[in-house]
Amino acid sequence: MLFNEPSPLETKVLTRRFGLPNSASIDTYLATEGYQGFLKAAKMKPEEIIEQVKISNLRGRGGAGFPTGMKWGFVPRTSPKPKYIVVNADESEPGTCKDRVLMENDPHQLIEGVLIAGLSVDAHAGYIYIRGEYRYLIEIMDKALAEAYEKGWLGKNIQGTGFDFDLYTHTGAGAYECGEESALLESLEGKRGIPRIRPPFPAVAGAFQCPTILNNVETFCAVPAILRDGGAAFAALGIPKAGGTKMTCLTGHINKPGVYELKLGFPVKQMIEEVGGGIRNGKKLKAFIPGGSSCPVLTAAELEGANMDYDSMAARKTMLGSGGVIIMDEDTCMVKAALRIMRFYAHESCGWCIPCREGTTWLKKILTRFHDGQGTRNDINLIGDISKNMLGRTFCPLGDAAAMPTISIVEKFRSEFEDHLNGKPCPYEHSGSMVTV
Amino acid sequence: MTFSAQLEAKFDKLLKSYPPGRQRSAMIPMLLYAQDEIGQITDELVNEVATRVGVTPLQVNEVLSYYSMLHTKPLGKYHVQVCTNISCLLHDGDKLYEHACKKLGIGHKEVAADGQFSVEEVECMGACSWAPAIQVNYDFHHYVTPEKLDQLLDGLRKKQ
Numbered sequence: 202m203l204f205n206e207p208s209p210l211e212t213k214v215l216t217r218r219f220g221l222p223n224s225a226s227i228d229t230y231l232a233t234e235g236y237q238g239f240l241k242a243a244k245m246k247p248e249e250i251i252e253q254v255k256i257s258n259l260r261g262r263g264g265a266g267f268p269t270g271m272k273w274g275f276v277p278r279t280s281p282k283p284k285y286i287v288v289n290a291d292e293s294e295p296g297t298c299k300d301r302v303l304m305e306n307d308p309h310q311l312i313e314g315v316l317i318a319g320l321s322v323d324a325h326a327g328y329i330y331i332r333g334e335y336r337y338l339i340e341i342m343d344k345a346l347a348e349a350y351e352k353g354w355l356g357k358n359i360q361g362t363g364f365d366f367d368l369y370t371h372t373g374a375g376a377y378e379c380g381e382e383s384a385l386l387e388s389l390e391g392k393r394g395i396p397r398i399r400p401p402f403p404a405v406a407g408a409f410q411c412p413t414i415l416n417n418v419e420t421f422c423a424v425p426a427i428l429r430d431g432g433a434a435f436a437a438l439g440i441p442k443a444g445g446t447k448m449t450c451l452t453g454h455i456n457k458p459g460v461y462e463l464k465l466g467f468p469v470k471q472m473i474e475e476v477g478g479g480i481r482n483g484k485k486l487k488a489f490i491p492g493g494s495s496c497p498v499l500t501a502a503e504l505e506g507a508n509m510d511y512d513s514m515a516a517r518k519t520m521l522g523s524g525g526v527i528i529m530d531e532d533t534c535m536v537k538a539a540l541r542i543m544r545f546y547a548h549e550s551c552g553w554c555i556p557c558r559e560g561t562t563w564l565k566k567i568l569t570r571f572h573d574g575q576g577t578r579n580d581i582n583l584i585g586d587i588s589k590n591m592l593g594r595t596f597c598p599l600g601d602a603a604a605m606p607t608i609s610i611v612e613k614f615r616s617e618f619e620d621h622l623n624g625k626p627c628p629y630e631h632s633g634s635m636v637t638v
Numbered sequence: 639m640t641f642s643a644q645l646e647a648k649f650d651k652l653l654k655s656y657p658p659g660r661q662r663s664a665m666i667p668m669l670l671y672a673q674d675e676i677g678q679i680t681d682e683l684v685n686e687v688a689t690r691v692g693v694t695p696l697q698v699n700e701v702l703s704y705y706s707m708l709h710t711k712p713l714g715k716y717h718v719q720v721c722t723n724i725s726c727l728l729h730d731g732d733k734l735y736e737h738a739c740k741k742l743g744i745g746h747k748e749v750a751a752d753g754q755f756s757v758e759e760v761e762c763m764g765a766c767s768w769a770p771a772i773q774v775n776y777d778f779h780h781y782v783t784p785e786k787l788d789q790l791l792d793g794l795r796k797k798q
Contacts, residue, residue: 204768204780283657295723295762326657333670333707334763336776369655372667375707377761391662391691393704409660452725452766459767494724525766527725541727545761551704 204302205459208476212438212446215422216462219306225341227348230309236354238428242317243362247278250321254424256432258444263289263380263417264493264523266443266511269424275404276322276412285408286318286327287389287415291373291380293332294493295545296525299448300418302460304331304338307422308345312355312368314421317428318414319366326367328408330385333374342370377549381597382415384551395553396597419448419524439465443511447521453528454481469507473528484530488614492522494542495602497609519609534627535614539584539607540568546603557600560591564607571618572627581618585611639686645675649690661691665701669708678712706760714749714756716794718742719773722759725766734770735759737784741791754795 207219218224218233230236242250255270276284288311292300304311315327331339346368349355357365371389373379379388383397386408407413423445427435436444443465449472450460456478463472473479473486480486486501491509497519499507507513514521529538547561564587567580588604588611595601611618621627641649648671649664656663668687673679679702681695688695702708720735735757739745742755749756765771768780772787779790 292764293762296725296766297762298764298766298768301764328655332764333705334773334776337778371655371663372670374666374670374705376705388666389663390660391665391693391701393701409657450767452769453728458769525725527728527766529728533728538724538727541722541724545723548761 205457205461208457208459208461210467210471210476211462212464213462214426214435214438214446215303215310215419215448216306218310219302224306225308225345227309227345227352227354230307231352234429235309236313236360236425238425239313239316239320239354240360240362242320242428243360243364245320247321247323250317250428253427253432254321257423257427257435258432258439258442259420259423259427259435260443260511261417262419262423262447262524264294264495264520266521269416269420272404272416273318273321273414275402276414277405278322280412282411283326283409284322284324284412285414286315286322286324286368287386287403287408287413288315288327288329288418288421289380289382289385289415290329290331290335290338290418291385292335292418292523293377293380294495294523294525295542296450296452296490296493296527297523298450298452299460299524301335301338303418303422303448304335305341308342309349309354310422310425311342311418312345312349314424315368316354316359316364316366317424318416318421320364322412322414324414325365326369328369328371328389330371330373330379330389332379333372336372339370339372346370376551377545378551378597378599381599384597385415386413393551395551398596440508440510440512447509447524449509449524449526451477451526451528453526454484454530454533455479455528456481463509466508466510466513469504469509472509472526477528480528480530482530484532486528487531487533488529488535488538488610490519490525490527490529490606492520493525494527494545494606495598496520496522497605498613500613534572535610535617536568536572536621537627539610540565540572542606543568543603546599550599550603554595554597554600556591556594557603560587560600561603563587564603571621574621574623574627576618576621578619578622581611581615584618639682641672641675645671653690662693662697663691665691665693665698666705666708669698669702673708679708679710712749712753715754716756716774716791718755718757718791719760719763720757721761721763721765721769721771723762723766725762726770729769731770734772734782734784734787738772738787738791741788755791 259269379394384394388394547565591600591604652664722731
């Protein structure tokens, strides 16, 4: 099932089968070049597979943007320990809903990507860690896995290649933190999702303390096309140092919200105006978050000449992140936005690192009273100071994820904080304070 | 404890999905799937899962308190989860949540007197481009308005 009309400006690589009849079935997959990348890879040496992924300039699509080929290259292939492939399908960064459509519409593409990763490091088992709320996707993936076993694309001696691989789904049970790779691995082992101290990285000691490739759903989904058509063809779609397309979720105050597959380097303005149909109700853009709520916000002026890619966003001191674009129009209260984002991170902090646990909780309290009109001028600096004191002082990026948008909102929308200093509830709306979890 | 044949089959499959000696990995899925069947996580279930995966009940309790979908108290037959996170908020998800509370006469994580409904304000559920979104049990509903929510809840009430 599709949720939005595709845009003619999309570049369909990962979404090429979307809209075909029974796009999720193995028959449709096989009839449309499915598993051809795997068959090609099965005839290659592992280092040749990794070389193609390196040539493709594929970078991790979960948010961090780390070069995928390099990550795979870190796995000690000749280690006597078993190796594992783990798929991060714990999609939960606010603003992000792309892995959902990839698994729903083309589950075999994900399976093929995992198989190719398995070939590249001599792994024979893998797990797809799917967030608990995505129960219907676990059912879709389980059905696809059963089809793949039945038709000999999983299990022993796959298609006579001599390669064995078993793949399983694993459900989460409600925890944003488990989208962080080391917390996910803890959760996969039946523990609380608390991040591990690194090094060692998952490539060396991942699932069950064995060498592991761990990537986002979208990253694995890009791999079949890379092996099928060659890494260079994928690289050519994007920009130097970042190949291919990015699944981009348009959310918030936009006329045509939806998930679109756009070439890396797609101009932001064209994305908003032509793909997204412009800001809702003819309003002006106030704030733009490029890739999930953990990214620093940009103002309309900062979007001048910006493109949807890693470098263009880094130049503006933000991140491409997960591709979860959040668009806020001129009527949005930025104090309320900062508060809602902080409430989320306070709720999801695992409590392991004190700067994150205490910082998010205090920031939530201060922002709540500030939005209610009970703040003081001193609070504005305090919000910024507490956030800056969290940066880089936690084992995992959740502390930074909470601090970065907050710092940017205080710096770029300071006047809105001052507007809240009149002792009355939020001047931007009539409904008063927000409900509190 | 005895479970349905389907759930037992699921448990068997889960316990075989992980490397030898790593059956603890099955704990969280087993708790969630069992909760779906019996309605909540009871002490009896904790002991049962602990025995099956080879850990102490304390180790199960320690884990289950971490995960927001694992509940030690019963939920309503229909658990209405309204997202108010940023992308849904921009589409009045907070007002939708208030509307759901008012309509059902209950607040966050409360269960209606007849046990039919419970409500929860939840964090991002991955439906950001189709906001505001809610989940009733595991079913997603997108582009929800107060009117649509009323229809949905009235329909479920009649179905009882």
